[in-house]
Amino acid sequence: LGGPDSLGFAESEQFLTAAAASPVGAVLVKKDAPSIEKAVIRVDRPREAFAAFLNMCELPLPIAVGIHPTAVVAADASVAEDVSIGAYAVVESGAKIEAGVRIYAFAYIGAGSLVKKDAVIYPHAVLYRDVVVGERTIVHAGAVIGADGFGFTWNGSYHVKVPQVGRTVLNDDVEIGACSTVDRAMLGETSIGAGSKIDNLVQIGHNSLIGRHTVIAGQSGISGSCIVGDRCTIGGQVGVRDHINICDDVVLTARSAPTKTIDEPGIYRGAPAMKFMDEMRFEAGLRKIPALVKTIRDLEKRIAQLEKGA
Amino acid sequence: LGGPDSLGFAESEQFLTAAAASPVGAVLVKKDAPSIEKAVIRVDRPREAFAAFLNMCELPLPIAVGIHPTAVVAADASVAEDVSIGAYAVVESGAKIEAGVRIYAFAYIGAGSLVKKDAVIYPHAVLYRDVVVGERTIVHAGAVIGADGFGFTWNGSYHVKVPQVGRTVLNDDVEIGACSTVDRAMLGETSIGAGSKIDNLVQIGHNSLIGRHTVIAGQSGISGSCIVGDRCTIGGQVGVRDHINICDDVVLTARSAPTKTIDEPGIYRGAPAMKFMDEMRFEAGLRKIPALVKTIRDLEKRIAQLEKGA
Amino acid sequence: LGGPDSLGFAESEQFLTAAAASPVGAVLVKKDAPSIEKAVIRVDRPREAFAAFLNMCELPLPIAVGIHPTAVVAADASVAEDVSIGAYAVVESGAKIEAGVRIYAFAYIGAGSLVKKDAVIYPHAVLYRDVVVGERTIVHAGAVIGADGFGFTWNGSYHVKVPQVGRTVLNDDVEIGACSTVDRAMLGETSIGAGSKIDNLVQIGHNSLIGRHTVIAGQSGISGSCIVGDRCTIGGQVGVRDHINICDDVVLTARSAPTKTIDEPGIYRGAPAMKFMDEMRFEAGLRKIPALVKTIRDLEKRIAQLEKGA
Numbered sequence: 001l002g003g004p005d006s007l008g009f010a011e012s013e014q015f016l017t018a019a020a021a022s023p024v025g026a027v028l029v030k031k032d033a034p035s036i037e038k039a040v041i042r043v044d045r046p047r048e049a050f051a052a053f054l055n056m057c058e059l060p061l062p063i064a065v066g067i068h069p070t071a072v073v074a075a076d077a078s079v080a081e082d083v084s085i086g087a088y089a090v091v092e093s094g095a096k097i098e099a100g101v102r103i104y105a106f107a108y109i110g111a112g113s114l115v116k117k118d119a120v121i122y123p124h125a126v127l128y129r130d131v132v133v134g135e136r137t138i139v140h141a142g143a144v145i146g147a148d149g150f151g152f153t154w155n156g157s158y159h160v161k162v163p164q165v166g167r168t169v170l171n172d173d174v175e176i177g178a179c180s181t182v183d184r185a186m187l188g189e190t191s192i193g194a195g196s197k198i199d200n201l202v203q204i205g206h207n208s209l210i211g212r213h214t215v216i217a218g219q220s221g222i223s224g225s226c227i228v229g230d231r232c233t234i235g236g237q238v239g240v241r242d243h244i245n246i247c248d249d250v251v252l253t254a255r256s257a258p259t260k261t262i263d264e265p266g267i268y269r270g271a272p273a274m275k276f277m278d279e280m281r282f283e284a285g286l287r288k289i290p291a292l293v294k295t296i297r298d299l300e301k302r303i304a305q306l307e308k309g310a
Numbered sequence: 311l312g313g314p315d316s317l318g319f320a321e322s323e324q325f326l327t328a329a330a331a332s333p334v335g336a337v338l339v340k341k342d343a344p345s346i347e348k349a350v351i352r353v354d355r356p357r358e359a360f361a362a363f364l365n366m367c368e369l370p371l372p373i374a375v376g377i378h379p380t381a382v383v384a385a386d387a388s389v390a391e392d393v394s395i396g397a398y399a400v401v402e403s404g405a406k407i408e409a410g411v412r413i414y415a416f417a418y419i420g421a422g423s424l425v426k427k428d429a430v431i432y433p434h435a436v437l438y439r440d441v442v443v444g445e446r447t448i449v450h451a452g453a454v455i456g457a458d459g460f461g462f463t464w465n466g467s468y469h470v471k472v473p474q475v476g477r478t479v480l481n482d483d484v485e486i487g488a489c490s491t492v493d494r495a496m497l498g499e500t501s502i503g504a505g506s507k508i509d510n511l512v513q514i515g516h517n518s519l520i521g522r523h524t525v526i527a528g529q530s531g532i533s534g535s536c537i538v539g540d541r542c543t544i545g546g547q548v549g550v551r552d553h554i555n556i557c558d559d560v561v562l563t564a565r566s567a568p569t570k571t572i573d574e575p576g577i578y579r580g581a582p583a584m585k586f587m588d589e590m591r592f593e594a595g596l597r598k599i600p601a602l603v604k605t606i607r608d609l610e611k612r613i614a615q616l617e618k619g620a
Numbered sequence: 621l622g623g624p625d626s627l628g629f630a631e632s633e634q635f636l637t638a639a640a641a642s643p644v645g646a647v648l649v650k651k652d653a654p655s656i657e658k659a660v661i662r663v664d665r666p667r668e669a670f671a672a673f674l675n676m677c678e679l680p681l682p683i684a685v686g687i688h689p690t691a692v693v694a695a696d697a698s699v700a701e702d703v704s705i706g707a708y709a710v711v712e713s714g715a716k717i718e719a720g721v722r723i724y725a726f727a728y729i730g731a732g733s734l735v736k737k738d739a740v741i742y743p744h745a746v747l748y749r750d751v752v753v754g755e756r757t758i759v760h761a762g763a764v765i766g767a768d769g770f771g772f773t774w775n776g777s778y779h780v781k782v783p784q785v786g787r788t789v790l791n792d793d794v795e796i797g798a799c800s801t802v803d804r805a806m807l808g809e810t811s812i813g814a815g816s817k818i819d820n821l822v823q824i825g826h827n828s829l830i831g832r833h834t835v836i837a838g839q840s841g842i843s844g845s846c847i848v849g850d851r852c853t854i855g856g857q858v859g860v861r862d863h864i865n866i867c868d869d870v871v872l873t874a875r876s877a878p879t880k881t882i883d884e885p886g887i888y889r890g891a892p893a894m895k896f897m898d899e900m901r902f903e904a905g906l907r908k909i910p911a912l913v914k915t916i917r918d919l920e921k922r923i924a925q926l927e928k929g930a
Binding site for chain 2: 665667668670671674675677678679681682688690706707708724725726742743744758760761762793795797798799815817819820821833835837838839856857874875906907909910912913916919920923926927
């Protein structure tokens with residue numbers, strides 16, 4: 001690894017210098033990159049080309065085509081011919097598994113769920129009833145899709161559960177990280193748009209609609225009834241309060257917490273989240289407080305001096 | 311959904327207007343609500359009535375009564391007659407499963423655990439040993455009840471594990487969300503009071519005692535050895551530090567973090583958490599800093615002017 | 621519990637007084653502790669001695685030695701003679717299970733993984749492929765080790781998955797809490813050093829290297845490509861941003877968030893994290909703002925008075 005039989009990639013001149021100095025045998029570089037004392041492969045997008053290279057190296061978690069003899073598949077489930085269903089997987093009544101799907105050991109596919117072509121359900125992932133998983137979508141181990149949304153109404157003595165009778169939809173090319181949870185809608189649906197990628201330990205509340213090609217990093221939480229747009233980037237440990245909208249092309253920095261609808265694309269930071277430059281100015285202001293205190297003490301003395309003279 | 315064959319509900323005049331303008335066929339309203347140009351059903355509590363209506367619509371995750379042939383139930387476990395135990399569920403030695411309980415596929419009921427009447431254990435939920443689950447209590451998929459509390463003691467060279475030999479008790483009518491964790495006590499017990507509802511990805515530390523009818527939203531953490539009262543409402547991503555008490559009827563807003571015992575009911579906000587109005591004033595003060603800086607600069611000039619004259 | 625047939629421990633005089641007043645039958649105390657009106661057992665480290673005592677009381681989650689008939693062990697997996705493999709556990713192709721290992725029900729040991737001597741894998745824990753679990757290391761229920769790191773590259777139209785082809789290594793004497801996730805490296809490895817203890821619902825990002833004897837409390841997240849040193853103590857709900865280093869012997873208080881490399885041992889607090897005393901002074905400054913506002917208003921009046929006289 002990293003030796004003369006390795007491949008590297010460099011997207012900027014800075015990394016090019018580092019790559020030139022490293023022991024790797026060859027470097028993927030941009031078409032217009034300057035030459036270095038090392039074999040280079042010129043491509044349009046070095047990072048993407050490197051990903052394609054890694055793809056060739058990847059060994060997917062092995063699973064045999066066919067249905068493992070220990071899997072429990074309901075008699076009325078519809079299963080395509082060339083799927084892989086691992087040991088002890090359970091496919092419940094009325095579920096539909098399309099061609100090329102891989103369902104690993106212990107995965108639970110609830111009644112009426114639909115898993116579309118080439119989707120991957122890793123070990124121990126759980127789909128409650130009537131969940132839709134799009135084509136090529138990946139659900140990692142321990143993720144729970146379609147558990148009850150968190151809805152109760154207080155009757156004066158105790159909390160009455162509000163049944164969650166809606167659906168949960170993961171569209172095509174979505175990825176859901178390990179131990180993340182996407183709740184079932186009360187009515188209507190909770191949905192993750194095509195191409196969106198969600199990291200580990202993320203919570204998506206009931207009835208929230210996440211747009212397409214949006215990325216949400218680890219341990220973030222989107223409360224219920226939110227609408228998040230397309231191509232948003234949400235950092236780690238972010239909290240989005242319930243019933244607000246985030247428009248397309250918004251970046252929320254790590255640990256930020258929008259408390260109001262955001263309807264202008266851009267970078268937002270802080271808790272409550274503000275436009276990036278406003279927040280930076282605000283934070284800089286906070287850092288000035290010790291200096292301000294000194295200034296005020298000084299002004300007090302000067303005024304006292306003046307008052308003595310008056 | 312939402313068409314002329316749908317039912318809505320309206321708890322305030324504002325929602326009544328919206329409901330009147332919507333295409334729903336009928337609206338659940340308060341007994342004393344003004345009439346609107348639409349069929350209304352007058353009830354005491356519209357939201358609760360709507361929940362009851364949804365209840366009629368709900369299709370629970372299907373499971374057959376009886377013990378699935380693939381379930382592994384220890385010979386000395388005590389299982390009531392009319393329980394439902396799904397495919398590949400495991401019930402360990404000495405466990406007791408009471409009447410009406412539903413245990414879904416892959417659930418693990420540890421040795422000596424007691425699951426009381428009509429409780430529901432969803433797929434992949436894990437109860438370690440000697441866990442008590444109350445009547446009608448619901449444990450969602452991926453939740454882990456009774457794993458070791460996080461206790462170590464440093465011996466100068468390494469951390470020595472402090473065995474966690476206590477119990478974990480979920481009382482009646484509790485709900486535990488997907489992938490939430492309630493740790494076993496070191497000694498004594500960790501317990502969740504009757505009627506309390508806990509959302510997804512919540513951590514309850516060892517030896518903490520949560521009161522009754524308390525609600526804890528997603529991704530919040532209660533550290534070890536805390537006492538939380540009855541009827542508290544804890545927002546999402548809250549962190550309660552260890553060894554503090556929160557009295558009855560406290561609201562902790564989302565992402566707040568109490569660091570001291572709270573012994574007066576009310577709303578608390580911020581990190582460290584303060585009384586709501588104090589915190590709002592504090593936050594408003596922070597927002598005034600840029601203006602303060604200007605005022606101070608102005609005062610400096612005026613004093614310099616006075617000093618010149620003196 | 622806590623009665624005359626119980627044992628307590630007291631590490632300081634304060635706790636000694638409390639122990640003397642309690643109904644316990646005997647107290648573990650330091651060698652040089654003053655006498656109290658109760659039986660004492662004098663030891664070097666009372667807390668550690670108490671842990672050893674609890675150890676004698678502990679009843680581990682029961683599991684029989686041998687391979688449960690329902691476990692699915694690949695023909696080419698290597699399994700030592702005296703292991704315990706529970707009901708429905710799955711051990712995939714090429715995995716190696718060493719002597720004394722306990723693998724509980726539903727645990728998934730991915731292809732090529734190595735579980736070393738006396739390690740414990742609790743129910744529903746998942747190891748993806750090529751994971752290494754050190755000697756005596758404990759992986760709690762619901763933990764997911766070796767899921768894909770969160771790596772994508774934007775090609776102008778959509779996110780392209782960057783394959784994660786590296787490894788995941790838990791060294792000896794590590795403990796991983798329930799529902800925690802340790803991601804597989806893109807290249808190279810993600811690793812947890814010997815003796816480190818990780819609480820529940822913690823996220824460790826791809827390619828991060830955690831040192832030895834480091835403790836990380838619940839719901840904290842270490843982003844990707846971080847290096848954390850030895851003997852660090854990381855509180856709950858901390859967030860460490862990607863690509864930074866934390867040196868040995870650093871304490872990060874709960875909910876802190878370092879955004880830059882820390883290369884000096886000590887206590888750090890706040891978000892962004894600062895040295896403890898600097899942060900305390902900074903926070904104290906914030907609390908002074910209401911008083912500052914009053915002072916400034918007062919100065920304004922006094923200046924106005926002076927200006928009138930001038």
